């Protein structure tokens with residue numbers, strides 16, 4: 001059991017200035033929770049922020065009551081309604097779904113964690129307001145472990161580093177700069193929606209710090225990468241600062257845990273909400289080498305992510321076994337009882353509405369039923385995108401069957417909960433619905449797209 005108070009704090013993120021943050025428990029990222037597979041955890045959240053919140057455990061197989069439905073609010077003290085707030089990109093009707101609104105200042109979320117060990121993350125999920133809430137700091141890590149994974153001998157302890165990568169923009173006084181729309185302009189003819197692509201920052205933070213340098217032993221390290229950015233895509237690579245060469249590394253896991261076998265890469269594209277588990281061998285470098293983690297899609301300050309300084313020679317008894325896991329589901333096409341099609345595209349929200357992001361032509365509506373699936377069924381979903389959309393499904397893990405009608409990429413293996421659709425691309429995913437009955441969601445994990453309607457209800461019966 002954990003207790004987390006959501007509260008405002010100020011912290012020094014950039015040298016010499018203070019930044020006001022919304023936090024889980026006073027820090028950004030929030031406290032990292034470490035759990036054992038199948039051992040239920042209850043996290044009690046108390047809301048001392050000035051706005052309602054919702055907590056979602058991303059990647060968790062969680063009963064619907066604890067999954068953080070966007071209108072299932074933890075209210076702050078004295079909260080009297082959703083008006084007069086700024087900073088959201090949504091349509092502002094979130095407060096009017098009477099079915100799921102709680103009135104508590106505290107809320108217990110219970111997670112059975114009966115699932116493959118992996119890196120999960122928890123973050124805000126309030127309707128129309130998820131993006132600004134995460135931007136202000138409402139995100140944290142949750143690691144699930146089990147004996148089988150620990151018996152593999154992968155790098156562990158101080159040689160296992162979870163890295164939450166997220167970009168932010170700062171005003172001169174240190175405050176977080178979240179560009180908000182003037183709500184009176186929304187939907188006016190001729191007024192361009194300026195944040196259609198989502199909100200990007202110009203400073204990359206790793207675990208809340210700008211461009212950190214981490215001292216490492218000349219040994220293998222397990223880096224558990226999460227892109228917790230609202231909208232930024234990265235292509236991550238390790239570069240030896242000495243000779244400028246790009247360094248090979250091993251991918252050992254995806255969103256939902258270990259791969260069957262390691263896969264070699266020189267670079268990895270990482271979309272918002274995706275996780276990649278990788279092993280880098282720093283023993284290949286002479287002591288003193290600076291190895292940079294760079295974002296090949298960035299330039300200037302968004303190109304640098306962090307650096308590792310190889311500080312000392314050290315013994316290393318870690319291993320990366322040729323077989324990492326044998327429990328990956330192998331659903332075949334012939335098992336699927338249904339194929340569904342979903343488009344992820346920009347469009348108009350309603351008659352005189354502004355631009356929004358739509359699934360199957362519709363913006364999110366908590367009162368509408370979109371998709372009903374049956375527990376135990378295997379389904380194939382065909383997803384098609386206009387621009388970049390990282391599509392995330394709650395409750396389930398899936399496998400990527402194809403991209404653009406062809407075989408998926410080398411980094412698409414394993415069990416996923418988020419698939420990065422590239423502009424104009426279609427992809428097929430396959431899953432078996434397992435876990436719990438109830439109301440869940442699927443959505444684009446570009447947080448601004450999500451707030452601007454690109455989300456739909458998923459009813460599991």
Ligand code: C2O
Pocket residue numbers: 056058123125273392394441443445
């Ligand atoms: Cu990362 Cu619906 O969530």
Ligand code: CU
Pocket residue numbers: 056057058059392393394
């Ligand atoms: Cu999720």
Ligand code: CU
Pocket residue numbers: 357388389390444445446449450454
């Ligand atoms: Cu999107």
